[in-house]
Amino acid sequence: MEEIDRRIVTLLATDGRMSFTDLAKETGLSVSAVHQRVRRLEKRGVIRGYAALVDYDEIGLPLTAFVSIKPIDPSAPDDAPERLSHLTAIEACHSVAGDESYILKVRVASPLALEELLQQIRASANVSTRTTVVLSTPYDYRSPVIEKEPEADAAEG
Amino acid sequence: MEEIDRRIVTLLATDGRMSFTDLAKETGLSVSAVHQRVRRLEKRGVIRGYAALVDYDEIGLPLTAFVSIKPIDPSAPDDAPERLSHLTAIEACHSVAGDESYILKVRVASPLALEELLQQIRASANVSTRTTVVLSTPYDYRSPVIEKEPEADAAEG
DNA sequence: GGTGAAAACCCACAACT
């Protein structure tokens, strides 16, 4: 990705509501040129969307945990992510290398809610769970510093 | 938090660039009322900010990992988060219960970059590391479903 | 907290280089 696009993505990753006018000032381009680039970055999937970052304490979900899961029956087809996606307390699901198959990040209201969630996870995906409770979060959702050479160029459109 | 604020936060968590005009339509309030509520939610810290969600493959950081760290000298003061915050590859830092003290989420360009990062983490915070590499991410950054009763009311402003 | 309205500002598109 080239310099100006990198700058646009960095700015929007830091302030997702920055106006095109301000992006234009920051990049030295015209408003329409920036507009065009942002739409292209969205279309290419470099920008996947925009989100307000919320304080989970304030919205009544103060307990965060990482839940590592392992299938009870390793020979069964592994469709844990789909089986778990209806559980809205699960913020993220990562397939990982190592002893366990997935790491889930979950947000709940209380220890009791966590207990109930773990039961639902085990029942829904036929897995065992290992839970690591988050005590505090010094920082989170930091914006990336974008590399100069992300990858070799792909085939032309 | 009350019904309309919950709705506003949910909508902005899902689409961080939604206009005040659209938020007004969705909530049945006037544009100015929605505007006022959003500003209040920002000021109260319920909304911490706005971010573009980027595709880390596309920006040249295709390797994600969780790095659990443990102090080499448990009697030394624990200031790992501050000591590590200059490493921009670290997206998040959570203090956790359990055998290790923190879980870091990191984004790097390559296995070699991960190796170098781990050396920097160990050197900067005087810790040992245990790394779990992410193979794929079925989902991530899902918006919260906000509870009706987050907490008892705080003291008046 | 809510409303409507005015002014300032921003977006989206067109025409062109």
Added chain:
DNA sequence: AGTTGTGGGTTTTCACC
């Protein structure tokens, strides 16, 4: 890909309820 120009929509503030 970039620029400028413009009509129309959005944001922000203000006076009032």
